[in-house]
Amino acid sequence: MLEQWQTGYVTKIVDATHNTRRFWISIPEKDRFDFKPGQFVTLDLPIHEKKNKRWRSYSIASHPNGSNEIELVIVLLEGGAGSTYLFNEIKEGSELTLRGPLGVFVLPEPLEKELFLICTGTGIAPFRSMVHHIKKHAIPYQKINLIFGCRYQKDLLYAEELQQLQLEMPGFNYIPTLSREDPNWHGQKGYVHKIYEEMLAADKRPANFFLCGWKEMIDEARQRIQAMGYDRKDIHLELYG
Structure with a gap:
């Protein structure tokens, strides 16, 4: 059954980076927005x-917390009618008209394999939700590697x-990587693919890969992960644009 359209109200807006914005939306028709x-x-x-x-679809960036409010993080696309309007x-x-929750891009239960959460740009949204949820409910996990690709340090969302989550969650690795030259950056450089390939080069251990972001990144990651010998x-994956 497809969820019905509902009316949401924007309760708060915060600029996250020079071209991304966080929108909090409450849905008064529901006591709680379960997703x-x-x-x-x-x-x-x-x-x-x-x-x-x-219609424009956006991953929920907040985690389920029993309230009827959710957070979306949206990038302003040049010439994009939806983001320009927002x-x-x-x-x-x-007021915003919305429906959901929708989609099957969700964590396996139980979390028996190491997780590689690989994203670019606002593709961080569903992974932020997942990691907070795992921590909040003390869900047992093997190891979680969040590999986040951006151009510049100023583009890193929720850094x-x-x-802080990396400090509080044993076995959670937050690995931001920048594809453009940034003189103040001392972390990983280049594209996300190099990171997971190096991490798995010596030991092709059981893993689940979640990919979220631009189509080019996802297509390339899918090919490379299968080339390493992993099953489809x-x-x-969750495609953006």
Whole structure:
């Protein structure tokens, strides 16, 4: 059964980076908005006459906390009708029409294998939700590697929060990697693929791979992971754009 459209209200907006914004939305029709970490909502925006050209889907960046409020993190795409509308027209107090939760990009139960969460840009959203959920519910896990690719340090979303989670969760590795030259950066450089390939080069251990972000990154990661000898069933993906 497809979820019905509901009215949400924007309760808070915060600029996250120079081109990304965090939107908190409450859904008063529900006492609590139940979802699984990794799921998304679809917004119906007044940007086109045709229904399917008005719909934009965004992963939920917050974790299920028993409230009826969720957080989305959205990047302003050059020439993108949906994100331009959200950035220019939506203010605190604005109404949004949405439905969800939707999607099957969710964690396996139980977490028996090492997790590689690989993302670019706002593809961090579902993984932030997953990691907080694992911590909050003390869900047993093997090891979690969050590999986050961005161009510059200024593009890294939730950086302090994820560094803090790394301190608090044994076996959780937060690995940001930058593809552009950044003189103040002392972390990983290059693309995300190099990181997981190096981590698994000596020991092809059982693992689940979750990929979220731009299509080019996902296509390449899928090929490389299978080339390392992993099964297609070990790879889960959520495409952006």
